[in-house]
Amino acid sequence: MATYNPDVFELHDLEHAKSIILTDEAQVSTHERWISETPYLLAQLQQWCQIEGAAQVLDFGCGIGRVSKALIEQSSAFAWGVDGSQAMRAHAVSHVNSARFAALSPQLLDAATLAG
Ligand SMILES: C[S@@+](CC[C@H](N)C(=O)[O-])C[C@H]1O[C@@H](n2cnc3c(N)ncnc32)[C@H](O)[C@@H]1O
Numbered sequence: 001m002a003t004y005n006p007d008v009f010e011l012h013d014l015e016h017a018k019s020i021i022l023t024d025e026a027q028v029s030t031h032e033r034w035i036s037e038t039p040y041l042l043a044q045l046q047q048w049c050q051i052e053g054a055a056q057v058l059d060f061g062c063g064i065g066r067v068s069k070a071l072i073e074q075s076s077a078f079a080w081g082v083d084g085s086q087a088m089r090a091h092a093v094s095h096v097n098s099a100r101f102a103a104l105s106p107q108l109l110d111a112a113t114l115a116g
Contacts, residue, residue: 009085014064017091021063034066042070051077058082058109065092065101072098082109 011017022033045067051057055077059068062081071077081092081103089103104112 006084009063009083010087011085012087014091014095017064017088021066038066038070041067042074045071051075054078056080062092062103063088065096065103068092068101069096069098072096072100076100080104080109082106 019030022030024030057077057079059079059081062083065081068079068081078100083089084106092103
């Protein structure tokens with residue numbers, strides 16, 4: 001049985017992190033997947049959730065913030081990116097590069113939500 005190993009996401013090189021998030025598939029590179037699948041995913045998300053105005057979105061397992069970045073660029077939404085990997089959270093802050101984005105650990109999310 002396969003065992004989940006969170007260390008696979010502790011990647012300090014941004015391009016390596018991207019290649020783990022969207023792996024190369026037959027004939028389709030990480031980069032091609034990134035630019036074709038991200039807008040598709042965002043359109044699906046908008047269809048399901050109709051994110052409007054200054055909505056707050058929780059992007060759990062945000063990685064380097066691929067979805068949060070696209071969402072923030074297309075809307076007035078705020079995004080909270082949560083990721084168990086410290087390296088991914090650090091990438092996310094610089095990749096999204098927006099005052100409407102913050103990255104936090106699952107532990108901090110728990111503390112914040114359990115406190116209220
Ligand atoms: C395949 S990547 C996807 C990243 C992003 N959602 C995207 O689509 O670009 C999965 C991410 O989820 C995070 N992750 C996996 N299990 C998690 C957990 N139990 N709690 C928090 N983060 C988790 C990993 O660290 C990794 O950054």
